[in-house]
Amino acid sequence: MVVRNISQAKAELSALIEEVRKGNEVILAKAGKPVAKLVAYRGPARPREPGALAGKIWIAPDFDTLPDDMARAFGMGDPRS
Numbered sequence: 001m002v003v004r005n006i007s008q009a010k011a012e013l014s015a016l017i018e019e020v021r022k023g024n025e026v027i028l029a030k031a032g033k034p035v036a037k038l039v040a041y042r043g044p045a046r047p048r049e050p051g052a053l054a055g056k057i058w059i060a061p062d063f064d065t066l067p068d069d070m071a072r073a074f075g076m077g078d079p080r081s
Helices: 006-011 013-021 068-073
Strands: 002-005 026-030 033-038
Touching: 002 006, 002 013, 006 013, 006 026, 013 026, 013 033
Parallel strands: 002 026
Antiparallel strands: 026 033
């Protein structure tokens, strides 16, 4: 594990990225205290599948309809009622 203060890391960024590419973790510190960790990017665990939840969820037909009292509370109902 490599530890560098941010000011050092600015000057050594290319070298630090090479360390990460080799599999090492790089810790960035500010005033000697760790604040961030550089690790290799591996991408998403698996590609997303469109429609993966098809048939597994259900949304009520009145999902977008607020009850009258809630609509009034949000200023969406008739103020006279």
